[in-house]
Amino acid sequence: METISHLNSAILSPTSPESSKLAASLICSLAMLDKNKAKFGVAGTIHSLVKAVSGPRGPAAHHLLSSLAELVLFHGNCTVAVRSGVVQVLIDVVESTDGEDLAGTSLAILGLLARFEEGLNALRKTxxxxxxxxxxxxxxxxxxxxxxxxxxxxxxxxxxxxxxxxxxxxxxxxxxxxxxxxxxxxxxxxxxxxxxxxxxxxxxxxxxxxxxxxxxxxxxxxxxxxxxxxxxxxxxxxxx
The missing domain is CATH 1.10.220 (Annexin V; domain 1)
Structure with a gap:
């Protein structure tokens, strides 16, 4: 858990975009193992990712979204993400003019969330x-x-x-x-x-x-x- 805590802090670091990018990449790689997905959810990584994505767009943006996409494949993490306000955050990314690749990834994540009742209800109420x-x-x-x-x-x-x-x-x-x-x-x-x-x-x-x-x-x-x-x-x- 201590390692995950350090990664969570790194992705939220406003002074070190490169550290945020590397931390997000590592989270994405580790989350590919199903047994790690729940650990990240419990340790607050979902909330940290949502908060980071909602901030100013930086070089780590795509890596942050990729990590989020991997983690919400687990139902429990989908619930945590929805409660963290991820749906509106991703809609804001889609409606921004920061890049079509970020919009495409955000829509893909929304599609993953919509597979579960919590995500679909949040989209419906948007x-x-x-x-x-x-x-x-x-x-x-x-x-x-x-x-x-x-x-x-x-x-x-x-x-x-x-x-x-x-x-x-x-x-x-x-x-x-x-x-x-x-x-x-x-x-x-x-x-x-x-x-x-x-x-x-x-x-x-x-x-x-x-x-x-x-x-x-x-x-x-x-x-x-x-x-x-x-x-x-x-x-x-x-x-x-």
């Missing part, structure tokens, strides 16, 4: 969570889009309120449709839902997906017909 994830889907980073889509899937499966919030947003369907066509593989899979795996389309309707022919895309030489794509039926709904 103000404007659906709107925040929509802004991510409108961005350029595919890693971030994948994380945001994963979070929305879990929210829609558990919260009718989040579904209603999404349906009130005029841009939501078009943004999701664009991601389902133009997104990278994993992000596209999460945007285009299928009945047998309980993804996004099922959160709106249990009906099957609707096939439609994709439009031709004009190029400088000749039109190229994109392959047929599948879009959830709810994307074709009209709203008042």
């Amino acid at each position: 103000d404007q969570i659906v709107s925040s994830m929509l802004e991510v889907l409108k961005g350029r980073s595919m890693l971030s889009k994948e994380g945001a889509a994963e979070i929305l899937l879990r929210l829609f499966e558990e919260s009718e309120g989040c579904v209603r919030d999404a349906l009130r947003m005029p841009e939501f369907s078009s943004v999701l449709a664009d991601l389902s066509v133009r997104g990278a593989g994993r992000a596209r899979e999460k945007a285009v839902a299928s009945d047998d795996n309980g993804r996004l389309g099922n959160a709106f309707s249990p009906t099957v997906e609707k096939e439609f022919p994709a439009p031709a895309v004009e190029t400088s030489s000749s039109p190229i017909l994109m392959e047929n794509v599948f879009v959830p039926a709810y994307l074709n709904l009209e709203f008042d």
Whole structure:
């Protein structure tokens, strides 16, 4: 415990960014052993990491987030992290302009937290969570889009309120449709839902997906017909 206490102090040190970076890297490495995850949680490492991430962004930021991602794989640490206010801290990182890599990692951690009831409830209670994830889907980073889509899937499966919030947003369907066509593989899979795996389309309707022919895309030489794509039926709904 004494060693962990020293590491906790190091990651919170404002005068030695390099020490914080090394300490976070060591925590991440040690936490890869499952038996160590609980020890870090009991020793206050989760709280220290959340506090460090909430501060000014420094060279250790990515290492701090990586350590947090490894530790919250353990359910008990997820509970500690949520009680330490990690959800809002990570949302703040996502909404900042400090770097897409930090946002992507933060969204991945939020996705891990959402696997457990405590994390999902905290996300559901976060103000404007659906709107925040929509802004991510409108961005350029595919890693971030994948994380945001994963979070929305879990929210829609558990919260009718989040579904209603999404349906009130005029841009939501078009943004999701664009991601389902133009997104990278994993992000596209999460945007285009299928009945047998309980993804996004099922959160709106249990009906099957609707096939439609994709439009031709004009190029400088000749039109190229994109392959047929599948879009959830709810994307074709009209709203008042």
